[in-house]
Each structure stands twice: as C-alpha cells, then as structure tokens.
Amino acid sequence: MIYKQKLYVKTFGCQMNVNDSEYMIGQLEQLGYSQSSDIFKADLVLLNTCCVRAKVEQKIYSLIGKIKEIKENKPDLILGICGCMAQKEKENIFKRAPYVDLIIGPSQVNNLKEIISRINSNKKQSIFCNNTTCFNLKDVPIKRESKISAWIQIMRGCNNYCSYCVVPYTRGPEQSRGASEILSEINDLAKNNYKEIFLLGQNVNSYGNNLSQPVAFSKLLELINNVNGIERIRFTTSHPKDFSFDLIETIKECNKICNHIHLPIQSGSSKILKMMNRKYDIDYYKNIIKKIRNNIDNIAITTDVMVGFPGETEDDFLDTLRAFKEIEFDEAYTFIYSNRDNAIASLLPEQVPLEIKKERLWKLIDLQKEISAKINKKLEGKIFEVLVDRKSKKHIENQFSGRTGTNKTMVFTSKQDLLGKLVKVKIIKSSAWTLYGELIE
Ligand code: SAM
Ligand code: SF4
Numbered sequence: 001m002i003y004k005q006k007l008y009v010k011t012f013g014c015q016m017n018v019n020d021s022e023y024m025i026g027q028l029e030q031l032g033y034s035q036s037s038d039i040f041k042a043d044l045v046l047l048n049t050c051c052v053r054a055k056v057e058q059k060i061y062s063l064i065g066k067i068k069e070i071k072e073n074k075p076d077l078i079l080g081i082c083g084c085m086a087q088k089e090k091e092n093i094f095k096r097a098p099y100v101d102l103i104i105g106p107s108q109v110n111n112l113k114e115i116i117s118r119i120n121s122n123k124k125q126s127i128f129c130n131n132t133t134c135f136n137l138k139d140v141p142i143k144r145e146s147k148i149s150a151w152i153q154i155m156r157g158c159n160n161y162c163s164y165c166v167v168p169y170t171r172g173p174e175q176s177r178g179a180s181e182i183l184s185e186i187n188d189l190a191k192n193n194y195k196e197i198f199l200l201g202q203n204v205n206s207y208g209n210n211l212s213q214p215v216a217f218s219k220l221l222e223l224i225n226n227v228n229g230i231e232r233i234r235f236t237t238s239h240p241k242d243f244s245f246d247l248i249e250t251i252k253e254c255n256k257i258c259n260h261i262h263l264p265i266q267s268g269s270s271k272i273l274k275m276m277n278r279k280y281d282i283d284y285y286k287n288i289i290k291k292i293r294n295n296i297d298n299i300a301i302t303t304d305v306m307v308g309f310p311g312e313t314e315d316d317f318l319d320t321l322r323a324f325k326e327i328e329f330d331e332a333y334t335f336i337y338s339n340r341d342n343a344i345a346s347l348l349p350e351q352v353p354l355e356i357k358k359e360r361l362w363k364l365i366d367l368q369k370e371i372s373a374k375i376n377k378k379l380e381g382k383i384f385e386v387l388v389d390r391k392s393k394k395h396i397e398n399q400f401s402g403r404t405g406t407n408k409t410m411v412f413t414s415k416q417d418l419l420g421k422l423v424k425v426k427i428i429k430s431s432a433w434t435l436y437g438e439l440i441e
Helices: 015-030 054-073 084-089 091-096 106-122 179-191 217-225 245-253 270-275 282-295 314-327 354-378
Strands: 006-011 044-049 078-083 102-104 126-128 149-153 196-200 232-236 260-262 300-307 331-336 383-391 399-404 409-413 422-430 434-439
Touching: 006 015, 015 044, 015 078, 015 106, 015 149, 015 196, 044 054, 044 084, 054 078, 054 084, 054 091, 078 084, 078 106, 084 091, 084 102, 084 106, 091 102, 102 106, 106 126, 149 179, 179 217, 196 217, 217 232, 217 245, 245 282, 270 282, 270 314, 282 300, 282 314, 300 314, 300 354, 314 354, 331 354, 354 422, 383 409, 383 434, 409 422
Parallel strands: 006 044, 044 078, 078 102, 102 126, 149 196, 196 232, 260 300, 300 331, 409 434
Antiparallel strands: 383 399, 383 422, 399 409, 422 434
16 A cells, blocks of 8 residues: 655654664655645654663753644644664553554664554554564665764664663664674665765674674675775774774774774763673773874774763862863764663662753863863865765755864865865864865865
C-alpha cells in the first residue's frame, strides 16, 4: 500500500540519531510519505529522541504535550516516539501522554516500514523496543541529508557501562557490522560522488570484536582508505582505554584519514575517572595525547568533558582545569553532569549542587574559548584544504563554508559554486569557533 501522506521528523541528540532519522525517512518515502517541515501539515509525526541528559528529556516531554493539541484537531495523526528516550521510558510515555501511538526503540529503526504499515491498518497503540535484535542495516532504504558527506554506522550499542551513561541500556550491547557490508556501502557512495565518510560508533576502537571473523578498526580504516573517489575519512567516538598505537600508525599512514581525533576525557581527576568507570587515569590519557602528537603532524584533538559528577570536589575540578591548560584541546563539548535513572552514578551520595555545577561549567567554557582562540590565531596566514559543504547560513551572497581536515569551520567567498569541492583557502581572520579565509585556488 502506498500512502500519499506527509511526514514530519524531528531529531534530537547525536550523529547516530541523525543517521537513524535518515533511515527512517528513506523507508517511509518508499511507503509514499513525503517530508514536510510543517508539523501542522503532517499525517505522521516521529520524534527521534535522546535521553543522555535529563534536560533534553524534559524538552521532549514538553513537545509531546504540545502535539496533543494538534492531535485533538486531527485525530488521524499518528504520533511516534522513537530513539533512546523511547527505549528508556517505554510505557511511561503512554502513561504521561496516552495519545501517543507508537514507541519505537533505536534498534527497531530498520523495521519502520513494517511498523508504520501495521499501525496504518490496525490503528493499535504499540511498543517496539527489543534492543537485543541483530543490528542490520543491509538494504534498508536511506535518504541522506547531504550529497557530499555520509554518516556510516559501523557498530551499535555499548558494553562499557560508564557509571553516568544511559546509552548501554538504550542502545543495547555492542554489535559491529561486517567489514564487507560497510565497504560495499562506501563503494556505492563513492560512485554517487560522496567525498567524505563519517564512521559512527559509541567506541569505534572496539569495532569488530563481536564479528565471527574479527577485523580491527585500524584494518577497516585501511580498507576504506583504498576506496577510489572517497577523499576524506572521519570517525567518532574513540574511547581512550582502547586507543591503540596501531590506530595512530594507521592515521599517520592513510592519506585520506583526517587529522582530527575526538577523544573524550570526561574529567581531569583520576579519582572521578575511576568513579565514572572510565578504566583510565589522567596520566594514561595524557600519555595517549603525547603519543598522538609525537606521531601525527598538525593533528587537532577535541574532547567531551563533564562537570559536577557526584563527589567532584573543588580540587577535582581544578584537576580538570589543569588538564585543559596542559593539553590545549582544539575544542571541547562541555556538559553538566545529569542524573540518569538507569546509570549507577545517580545512586552516589555527594551530588554537586546545580549552582556549583553551573559555575564550574562557565569557568571551563571560558578557559576553552581562550585556548581555542589562541590555537586558531596561530593558524592565520596558513593555507588549508577545505571540503565545501554548505552555502552561507545567513544567505550572504557568494559565501560558502566547509571544514578543514582538522574539522574546523572555514568561511570564505567565491563567485563559483564550489559545493562538494576540495579547495585551498588561506586563513585571514579567526575566532574561537570559526576561521575566515580567502580562496587561493
Ligand atoms: N561514547 C562516547 C564516549 O565514550 O565518550 C560518548 C557518547 S555520549 C552519548 C556523549 C557525551 O555525553 C559523553 O561523552 C559525555 O560527556 C556526555 N554524557 C553522557 N552521559 C551524561 C550524563 N549523565 N550527564 C552529562 N553528560 C553526559
Ligand atoms: Fe556511554 Fe561510556 Fe558507552 Fe560512551 S563508552 S556510550 S560514555 S557508556
């Protein structure tokens, strides 16, 4: 059955969710749905949710509340809550919002076509949240947002159980996709003129462990490096505990792997890292950074960090500030620790008051801004290769933006349409977050 109806999808959270939404839209377009950016015109509304922090969950519940009014005026509207919050909350969502039709966990994304066909025929409220099913994206239709850069999930789930994190409970145990399936997808993307591949996993360094014929992540990168047409390879996220010297060598040897590594530190205090169950201490972390910088020229390193983990004293926070001053990350994603029901850190005593958490967050953001600005200032006058991926967000005529291999945003002007091209740009001005340049080629 083909439905000539409108679909509205809103995505929250990480790149993995963005990619899941691409699969959702691809499947539903095959069923005849067309996308709308106007929720009021939609016949099917899907919220692809995140629940890593409590704040985003509250925001999603409040959006679900607003959709109630739309549903009252349009009773046939189907409302589905998908993704990590769906998996975590399950029937709680029905209790709080009985007008929701579907609850679909992240592992069921590949079955969406079937799920939607079913609800269209039986109109029955249902939950699809089995997160132990086999991870399978083979031949699942996808509608990619970009025609230049493609997200590829190489694995799903996580076995690490960091004590603050809900992901192992929402995305289930770690599962890798076979290397030949990944390579065949990348070959198809290359034939369709994609230039950049962005490999996704919660801990890409443990890629391949569960395969019947294990393939190391560094080997997978080497194989992808040989695909003709692909110019750039990126990946995220790396867990410091599994970051091998082999991987450093591979990044150095493979010309298409971008010189950017995202390596979450989470805290600069070894005491807190232990309580987080991160399985490394700060000296181990600093040692990896040293090895990376000693072996790969002009590498950019970014990180994730949290403030206010239970038991974090002023001294522990000072350790984080010290680590940031010493390491000098190119950029950092800074978070306030948020209690999550399933994660055991929520049971720890000595929760840090919100005011202190906010104070620490701002101190860290200010420090990082200074560091990023200093690093970028030193780049002025240098020439970088940029993959042009968008026209000006502000609709400024002839303005384009792209990313350097080090994953910095570069803004410049050109009279020619350069979307999808790799060009050389000289940096003439910089800020903490953006480089401004002039085209030299
Ligand atoms: N797998 C990645 C790793 O190991 O670093 C990260 C995945 S997690 C979805 C993204 C980031 O969210 C984490 O690096 C962490 O800094 C942050 N995060 C996770 N749980 C959190 C929590 N309970 N409160 C605040 N931030 C959290
Ligand atoms: Fe969460 Fe830790 Fe797994 Fe990352 S490695 S997803 S932070 S449990």
